[in-house]
Amino acid sequence: METGAAPIPAALPYFVAFSQLLGLTVVAVTGAWLGLYRGGVAWESALQFNVHPLCMVIGLVFLQGDALLVYRVFRNEAKRTTKVLHGLLHVFALVIALVGLVAVFDYHKKKGYADLYSLHSWCGILVFVLYFVQGRLQ
Numbered sequence: 001m002e003t004g005a006a007p008i009p010a011a012l013p014y015f016v017a018f019s020q021l022l023g024l025t026v027v028a029v030t031g032a033w034l035g036l037y038r039g040g041v042a043w044e045s046a047l048q049f050n051v052h053p054l055c056m057v058i059g060l061v062f063l064q065g066d067a068l069l070v071y072r073v074f075r076n077e078a079k080r081t082t083k084v085l086h087g088l089l090h091v092f093a094l095v096i097a098l099v100g101l102v103a104v105f106d107y108h109k110k111k112g113y114a115d116l117y118s119l120h121s122w123c124g125i126l127v128f129v130l131y132f133v134q135g136r137l138q
Contacts, residue, residue: 016072019065019069023065024062031054048103048107049103052104053100054100055099059093059097059099060093060127060128060131067089067090094132097131
């Protein structure tokens with residue numbers, strides 16, 4: 001019986017490289033869309049709302065995806081190292097997503113808009129709560 005780590009599938013580095021390229025492309029396209037067509041991002045202006053989609057993409061799509069890949073990519077590293085990296089990426093993802101939530105709620109408050117008035121907002125809150133609860137259960 002072999003005591004070492006399981007062998008890495010031959011195609012894994014290509015899939016990881018593709019996922020990173022795709023993730024960075026999504027972040028870049030979101031940033032370009034916000035910069036070119038929505039006026040950019042800023043906290044103390046009407047552009048505060050634009051912080052929300054950028055933070056959600058960076059946190060809940062890119063960083064969360066990277067956190068999930070840690071155990072596959074670094075399977076030959078020490079378990080403690082991969083756990084710390086996995087946890088840090090999840091914490092960063094959670095903090096960035098929280099900044100996105102604060103941005104949109106603060107924007108609505110400043111403009112006098114109602115919060116949680118659409119299916120999108122309720123689904124988003126559900127995703128954030130489930131993500132947070134999942135982290136608390138581990």
